[in-house]
Structures are given as structure tokens and as C-alpha cells.
Amino acid sequence: MSNSREIRLFWFKLAFVVTVLGLAHLLALSVVDGKTSIGLAKVSGPRQSHMIIGTSRIAQAVMPSVLEKEIGAPFLNFAIDAATTSYSPTYNRAIEQKLDPHASNGKFILAMDPWCITGFYHPKNGTVMYPEKKTPLGQLQTFNWPLNIEYLIRDYHEGWGSIILTHLRDNSTVTGHRDGWVEVTRNTDEDFVQSRKEKKIAAKKKEIEHAFVSEEKKQALYSLIKKLKAHGKVYLVRLPVDPDYYLLEEEFYPGFQLFVDSLVRDYGVPFLSMQNMTSEVAYNDGHHINKKYAPLISERIAQWIQSTP
Amino acid sequence: MDRKAIGDKIQVILVKVLKHDRFEMHDELTATMVEGWDSLTHMAIIAEIEKEFSVQFKLKELNKLRNMGTLLDLVQSKLN
Amino acid sequence: MYFHSILFAPFLFFLFFVYHFVLPKTQKGQNLLLLLGSLAFLGLNDLKSCGIILITGLINFAAVKKMSQLAEGNLKKYVFYLGCAANIGVLGYYKYLGTLLSGIQSIFQGQSTNTLTDIIIPIGLSFYTFQLLAYWIDVYNEEIEPETNPLDFGVFILYFPKMLSGPIELYQKFSPQIKLPRQFDTALTTDGLRQFMWGFFKKTVISTHCLSFYAIAFPEGQTHAGLVVLLGGMLNIIYIYADFSGYSDMACGLSKLFGIRLTNNFASPFFSTNISEFWKRWHVSLSSWIMLYVFTPLSFILRRHNKVGVIVSIVTSFVLVGIWHGATSNYIVFGLLHGLFFIPLVLRGGSINASNSSTSAFSSSTKMFGTFMLIALTSLFFRDVPVRQTLQEITSIITSGQLNVPTALFHGATNMLYWLLIIACFVVEYIQRRHEHALCIAILPTWKRWLTYAIVLCIIFFFSSYPSDHFIYVQF
Numbered sequence: 001m002s003n004s005r006e007i008r009l010f011w012f013k014l015a016f017v018v019t020v021l022g023l024a025h026l027l028a029l030s031v032v033d034g035k036t037s038i039g040l041a042k043v044s045g046p047r048q049s050h051m052i053i054g055t056s057r058i059a060q061a062v063m064p065s066v067l068e069k070e071i072g073a074p075f076l077n078f079a080i081d082a083a084t085t086s087y088s089p090t091y092n093r094a095i096e097q098k099l100d101p102h103a104s105n106g107k108f109i110l111a112m113d114p115w116c117i118t119g120f121y122h123p124k125n126g127t128v129m130y131p132e133k134k135t136p137l138g139q140l141q142t143f144n145w146p147l148n149i150e151y152l153i154r155d156y157h158e159g160w161g162s163i164i165l166t167h168l169r170d171n172s173t174v175t176g177h178r179d180g181w182v183e184v185t186r187n188t189d190e191d192f193v194q195s196r197k198e199k200k201i202a203a204k205k206k207e208i209e210h211a212f213v214s215e216e217k218k219q220a221l222y223s224l225i226k227k228l229k230a231h232g233k234v235y236l237v238r239l240p241v242d243p244d245y246y247l248l249e250e251e252f253y254p255g256f257q258l259f260v261d262s263l264v265r266d267y268g269v270p271f272l273s274m275q276n277m278t279s280e281v282a283y284n285d286g287h288h289i290n291k292k293y294a295p296l297i298s299e300r301i302a303q304w305i306q307s308t309p
Numbered sequence: 310m311d312r313k314a315i316g317d318k319i320q321v322i323l324v325k326v327l328k329h330d331r332f333e334m335h336d337e338l339t340a341t342m343v344e345g346w347d348s349l350t351h352m353a354i355i356a357e358i359e360k361e362f363s364v365q366f367k368l369k370e371l372n373k374l375r376n377m378g379t380l381l382d383l384v385q386s387k388l389n
Numbered sequence: 390m391y392f393h394s395i396l397f398a399p400f401l402f403f404l405f406f407v408y409h410f411v412l413p414k415t416q417k418g419q420n421l422l423l424l425l426g427s428l429a430f431l432g433l434n435d436l437k438s439c440g441i442i443l444i445t446g447l448i449n450f451a452a453v454k455k456m457s458q459l460a461e462g463n464l465k466k467y468v469f470y471l472g473c474a475a476n477i478g479v480l481g482y483y484k485y486l487g488t489l490l491s492g493i494q495s496i497f498q499g500q501s502t503n504t505l506t507d508i509i510i511p512i513g514l515s516f517y518t519f520q521l522l523a524y525w526i527d528v529y530n531e532e533i534e535p536e537t538n539p540l541d542f543g544v545f546i547l548y549f550p551k552m553l554s555g556p557i558e559l560y561q562k563f564s565p566q567i568k569l570p571r572q573f574d575t576a577l578t579t580d581g582l583r584q585f586m587w588g589f590f591k592k593t594v595i596s597t598h599c600l601s602f603y604a605i606a607f608p609e610g611q612t613h614a615g616l617v618v619l620l621g622g623m624l625n626i627i628y629i630y631a632d633f634s635g636y637s638d639m640a641c642g643l644s645k646l647f648g649i650r651l652t653n654n655f656a657s658p659f660f661s662t663n664i665s666e667f668w669k670r671w672h673v674s675l676s677s678w679i680m681l682y683v684f685t686p687l688s689f690i691l692r693r694h695n696k697v698g699v700i701v702s703i704v705t706s707f708v709l710v711g712i713w714h715g716a717t718s719n720y721i722v723f724g725l726l727h728g729l730f731f732i733p734l735v736l737r738g739g740s741i742n743a744s745n746s747s748t749s750a751f752s753s754s755t756k757m758f759g760t761f762m763l764i765a766l767t768s769l770f771f772r773d774v775p776v777r778q779t780l781q782e783i784t785s786i787i788t789s790g791q792l793n794v795p796t797a798l799f800h801g802a803t804n805m806l807y808w809l810l811i812i813a814c815f816v817v818e819y820i821q822r823r824h825e826h827a828l829c830i831a832i833l834p835t836w837k838r839w840l841t842y843a844i845v846l847c848i849i850f851f852f853s854s855y856p857s858d859h860f861i862y863v864q865f
Binding site for chain 3: 347349353355356359368369371372
Binding site: 002006007009010017021024153157158159160161162164165 | 575
């Protein structure tokens with residue numbers, strides 16, 4: 001049993017430690033930037049009227065700043081990666097939370113490739129997996145705080161002290177910009193690129209063993225298009241990839257073009273395939289475009305949007 | 310048989326099983342104080358004691374043992 | 390919500406504050422709060438588990454009470470056997486049925502696609518069941534009186550610091566502590582916070598970085614060969630230790646905030662000089678449970694078979710330790726091997742290692758290292774990998790002759806820092822090995838204590854990592 005002096009001292013010491021820890025965490029919050037988390041900017045700030053939607057390929061390839069210059073509308077790149085933001089009811093929910101409900105003249109660029117509608121079986125027990133439900137975005141409740149602390153807590157898997165360390169270091173290779181564009185800096189040396197491409201293709205081939213074209217994901221895409229059309233215009237874009245990688249996509253889903261054609265027909269949305277640009281650009285790994293060519297890709301898309309009635 | 314005699318016989322058993330005599334017999338002696346008297350040798354010692362005195366222990370009785378004194382008491386109660 | 394998740398902090402603070410400073414200090418009030426808090430904690434983790442455990446707990450409470458009122462005789466015996474069988478049955482249903490069915494199915498179909506394998510085991514069920522079995526046995530043997538108060542019984546089985554992964558507490562050790570009102574004790578509370586901090590450090594810094602090193606040295610889906618297997622084994626066992634002892638330190642530390650002491654699960658096991666010593670210091674609450682309720686009765690029955698009897702008892706006990714972790718062959722081999730390691734000790738006549746005769750520091754550190762390596766290699770069976778592959782990997786250390794240690798592990802200042810932290814962790818644990826936990830520093834001068842807090846908290850703030858939200862032992 002402790003006397004009251006000891007108890008008071010205990011509370012004083014505890015309060016001291018908690019205060020110091022609290023201040024340290026506030027300091028960390030004050031230096032949060034694009035290097036902290038690529039998704040953070042996408043879920044911070046006000047609701048949006050113009051959005052870029054899809055997976056990591058479009059997250060790295062399409063720059064809202066370039067679109068804004070050409071089209072005059074501020075876009076948000078709301079794509080993260082295949083596990084989180086391939087088409088699904090979960091992603092649709094997030095888009096709806098981020099979309100300005102009063103938007104009527106919005107522009108929405110939707111990525112089109114087989115992986116956006118690919119589902120996976122559990123390699124061991126064969127049941128369909130829903131990885132997006134467990135992602136930070138899938139579980140998020142708030143989408144519009146100026147700085148989304150909830151997302152940071154869910155997405156940042158290190159002590160907050162390393163926010164400060166990352167901020168001070170200048171060797172970050174992945175940066176999430178305020179408009180949602182994900183800037184990835186990779187060594188462009190040909191050997192590196194070639195070996196990364198081989199690894200990527202090998203990994204994808206392994207993944208395909210448990211993959212299938214998902215009817216549920218298609219349904220999610222249909223309802224997303226319907227929903228977005230009520231707020232403006234929807235544009236479908238297939239970004240260029242390395243020819244070897246393209247071959248893999250064709251092998252995996254030979255009927256993909258027919259599927260896109262049916263979307264164009266049934267929903268009256270325009271589609272742009274950019275595969276013919278493949279020799280004009282370079283890739284980090286055959287799959288993601290090198291950041292040098294992101295402005296070019298963005299510009300072409302903007303021009304196409306401008307010229308599409 | 311008196312406690313002293315029982316104690317002497319148990320001492321002989323301990324020396325035989327543990328192969329050393331680096332311990333003093335007294336009522337407060339516990340297994341942890343005797344080198345080598347651990348869970349792996351304990352039941353061998355018990356089996357030897359049963360054989361020597363022609364008695365049978367129950368597990369319940371063994372679980373209640375705390376030190377040499379209680380062991381002597383137990384053996385004595387079995388003999389009478 | 391586990392101990393190191395962000396929501397746990399306000400939950401804990403609320404409970405702690407109300408427990409000591411709001412409620413009148415009555416035994417009943419405090420126990421009620423602990424029970425409600427534990428239900429909330431468990432319910433937030435998994436509502437279904439909470440329900441299953443609450444219901445089976447109540448049945449056990451009533452059944453044991455009834456059994457104890459029966460006269461000595463056959464009826465009492467049958468009730469006792471039925472009670473134990475029912476508890477083992479519940480555990481078996483959740484834990485082993487899936488493995489068994491998929492095993493049967495794979496024999497017939499060549500692969501397992503059974504949805505029954507998805508039966509989710511309620512959180513902490515293995516720990517919970519062992520506590521209840523001990524309770525049944527002890528009441529039946531009249532070692533203890535059965536609990537008559539459902540509230541106190543509820544606290545005994547549901548108490549949240551030990552719910553997820555133990556320690557496995559015996560009723561006779563836990564219960565007296567909650568029979569009286571608990572007074573706020575600053576010394577005990579501070580000690581608990583220190584222990585919690587050290588466990589937090591081991592869990593979020595040491596265990597996570599060991600795991601990432603392990604993933605680099607031992608990429609999944611490959612069979613490894615050569616010296617790297619040795620390194621993989623060491624990283625694996627350090628990871629398991631840091632994770633589980635980190636959890637245990639957090640659990641014991643937390644419990645002290647409520648004035649209740651739990652069994653210390655780890656006593657610097659890596660500084661053991663033989664396997665028997667190791668098991669006296671590793672997962673103590675499980676190994677002493679097995680000792681009390683399996684090894685002792687078995688070796689008593691087999692006592693006339695001399696050393697053969699002891700060997701049979703010890704191997705059986707350890708196979709059971711293996712099965713407790715899971716019914717797959719890798720865990721059984723893990724247990725079997727540990728049992729077999731005892732044979733030399735039994736043949737030599739107990740663990741006489743002449744500790745007070747001529748032991749040089751050199752020979753005891755050699756023995757420590759040897760024991761550690763033995764345990765590290767055996768830990769490779771503790772993975773979700775076929776036994777044959779692990780055997781192949783271990784033999785390859787000698788046969789392949791490859792000296793292939795991935796240099797990526799030692800590249801860069803960050804990795805070197807993590808190695809340094811891992812070493813520092815064990816240096817501190819070695820220095821403090823005779824204490825209950827590594828941060829038993831109440832006797833140090835104030836400035837040294839606060840310097841320690843500052844260093845540990847800074848390391849946690851800057852270098853901790855939370856790749857996933859769980860502890861490995863929660864799956865058992």
C-alpha cells in the first residue's frame with residue numbers, strides 16, 4: 001500500500017512520460033510528407049469532382065498537374081495498388097466517400113487492364129480472397145480530414161519516429177504527391193530494368209496460377225461506371241506496357257478486348273488503348289511506366305479527353 | 310522402525326541412485342538442495358524406497374511431500 | 390486489439406484508473422470490473438470466441454462444483470472423465486478437426502479443398518483448456534476446493550492479460566490473489582510498467598526485425614542449403630523468443646497494474662547449459678503444466694521400469710507439447726526431438742553437470758552455445774514447412790558445404806543498427822538473467838533509471854515496426 005505522496009509522485013511521473021511521448025508524436029505529425037505514405041494525400045482533404053481511378057500502373061503514370069494544365073480541372077489520382085484498388089465494392093465505397101456528391105460535370109479516368117478485374121483464390125484452401133477488405137483504405141472510416149490521421153495509423157507500420165527519420169533522409173524512392181500522383185524513382189540502367197522485368201513477369205506468372213477473371217469485380221465496375229456517369233463523364237484508358245507483358249495479359253484473358261467493347265457499347269463510354277505508344281516510352285519493370293514518361297502519357301490522355309465529344 | 314534407521318536407509322539409496330554423497334541428511338532437506346535429485350531421477354529414488362521398505366506409495370501422497378521430514382513420516386506411517 | 394495496438398492504451402488507462410481510483414476498493418467491485426473489461430477486450434477481438442469461452446466456462450464452473458459434491462466412487466470418476474473429455478473434445482474440434490479432415494481428404498483426392506479446414510479456433514482456447522483441465526484434475530484429487538463464486542471463476546478464466554496466449558495459470562496460484570481487495574501499490578505498478586516496456590521493445594523492435602532478416606535469409610517457397618540454414622535457425626528461434634517472451638512480459642507487466650502476479654513464462658532460456666535447464670526456463674507455464682499433469686503421473690506409473698520408464702515418460706510429454714502447438718507432423722517432430730534430447734541426461738543420471746565442481750567459464754559458455762544451436766535448428770520444425778524439407782535443409786549444413794550467407798543482411802547502416810539492437814537486447818537480458826525481467830532496475834539510482842527509460846522509449850519511437858497486428862502464439 002502506497003501513501004498519498006507516493007501516489008501523487010507516480011501520477012506526476014506518468015503524466016511527464018505521456019506528455020513527452022505525445023509531443024514527440026506531434027512533432028512527427030508536423031513533418032508528415034509524401035515520403036511518409038503514398039496513399040495519405042489521396043484520402044486527406046476535401047471531396048473531389050475529377051478523379052483518376054485504377055491500380056498502381058495508373059497511379060504512377062497519370063499526373064493530375066499535367067491534366068489540369070491541359071483541361072483546366074483539378075484531378076485527384078485515387079489509385080493505389082492492385083490489392084487495394086482493383087475494382088471491387090470496397091473500392092467503390094471509398095470512391096463514393098471521396099466524390100463530391102454535388103459534382104455534375106466531373107471527369108473520371110478509369111484504368112482498363114485485365115488485372116483490374118482479376119480475383120484470386122487462396123493458394124491453400126481454394127476459397128476466393130478479398131484482400132482489399134483488409135487494406136487501410138478498405139477499413140477507413142474518414143476520407144476528408146485535412147491530414148488523415150486514421151489512415152496514417154492504419155497504413156504506417158513503424159514507430160512514428162521514423163516519419164522524422166524519413167523526412168530528414170533524402171534517399172526516398174517513392175513519393176506520394178498532394179494530387180495523388182505516385183512518383184517512383186528507379187535506376188534506369190538497362191540491365192536493372194531487364195532483370196526487374198524478368199522478375200516481374202515470373203512473379204506474375206506464379207500469381208496467375210491462382211487467379212481468375214472475376215465476375216464480382218466486373219459487377220463492381222459496372223456499378224461504378226453507372227454511379228460516376230451520374231456525376232459527369234467516364235473515360236476508359238488502357239495504359240501501355242512492355243510487349244512481353246502485354247502478351248502475358250492477352251494469354252491470361254484473351255477476351256479482354258471483347259469485354260471492353262461491351263462496356264463501350266452498353267454504357268456509352270469512350271475507350272483509349274495506348275499500347276501503340278509502347279515504343280515511345282520506357283518502363284521500370286515492364287509493367288509500370290518510368291516517371292520520365294508520365295507527363296507524356298498524361299498529356300496524350302488530356303488531349304484525347306479534350307477531343308472526345 | 311525408528312526415523313533414524315529409515316533415514317539411514319534412504320541415505321544409502323540416494324547415494325546409490327545419485328552416485329555421490331555430497332549432502333547432509335536432515336528434516337529440512339529438499340530435492341533442490343541435492344545435486345542430481347531432479348524430476349528425471351525422482352521416481353527412480355521413489356521406486357528404490359518402495360523396494361527397500363516393501364511399501365506402495367500413491368501419487369497423491371508423493372505430491373504432498375515437501376522435504377525429507379515429510380518423506381520419513383510417510384514411510385514410517387506406511388510401516389506401522 | 391492487442392497489447393501494442395493504439396486503441397489498447399485508452400482502454401487500459403480507463404480500466405486502470407477506475408479500478409484503483411474510482412471504484413470503492415471492494416473485492417467484488419474490482420473483480421466485476423476485471424470481468425467486464427476482459428469480456429470487452431475479448432469481444433472486441435472476436436465476439437464469437439468470447440461467446441464460446443463464456444458458455445463453456447459457465448458449464449465447467451457448474452460441472453466441477455457438482456462433481457466435488459459427489460461421494461468418492463465410480464460416479465464421481467465418470468463425471469471427472471467426462472468433464473476432461475468434453476474439454477479436450479472442444480479443443481480438438483476447433484484445433485485438430487480441420488487438420489485431420491484435410492489430411493484424410495488429401496489421401497483420397499490428392500489435395501485439400503475442404504471448407505471445414507476454415508474452422509477458426511477461438512482466441513486463446515489452447516491456453517484456456519489447459520487451465521481448465523488442471524482445475525478439473527486438482528478438484529478431483531482434492532488438492533483444491535472448487536470455486537463457488539461464478540464472478541471469481543469468470544475472472545480466473547477470462548482475465549484479459551493472460552487470455553490471448555497465456556501464461557497458463559493454475560487456479561491455486563491465481564485465485565488467492567483475487568479473493569481480497571487490491572490496494573494501489575506504486576512500486577508494483579512501476580515495476581509492471583517497466584516489464585511492459587521491455588516486452589513492447591522485444592515485440593516491436595527485436596521480433597519484427599528478426600522476422601524481416603529471416604525473410605531475407607530464408608525466402609518463402611524454397612529449399613535452402615548450406616550455412617544459411619544455421620543462420621535461418623538462429624533468426625527463427627530469436628524471432629519466436631522475442632515475440633512470445635515480449636508478449637509474456639507485456640502480459641505480466643499489465644497484470645501487475647491490477648495487483649495480480651502471473652507466472653513468469655521465460656527466465657533467460659538461451660543461457661541454459663543443457664536441454665533440461667532450457668525447458669525449466671522456456672514457456673515455463675506450459676512446461677510446468679506438462680510436468681505436473683503428464684510427466685509426473687506417467688513416470689510414477691512406469692517407475693519400476695527404471696530409465697526406460699523415464700525415457701518413455703519424457704518423450705511422451707514432449708510429443709504432447711508438440712501436439713499442443715498443432716496436430717501437423719512438423720510440430721510432432723519438434724516435440725519428439727526435444728524429448729529425445731533428454732535421453733543422454735537420463736542415461737547419465739539426471740542433469741548432474743557438476744555445477745559446483747570444476748566448471749570454467751569457457752566450458753559453460755560452450756555448453757550454452759551448443760544448447761542454443763541445438764534449439765535453433767530444432768526450431769526449424771516450428772515452421773509451416775514439410776518435415777522432409779526441413780530434414781533435407783538441416784543435413785545440407787554439413788553435406789552441401791556452401792558458405793552462402795546472404796550479404797544483404799549486413800548491408801547498410803540500418804541493418805547494422807538492427808543487428809546491434811538484437812545483440813544489445815541479449816546483453817541486457819544476460820546481465821539481468823537472475824531477475825524476474827530485464828528491466829528490474831528499481832535499485833538503480835534515479836538518473837540511471839530515467840536514462841534507461843529514455844533509451845528504450847527512443848528505440849521504440851524510432852525503430853519499432855508493426856508489420857502485422859498479432860503475436861505468433863495467438864494462433865496456438
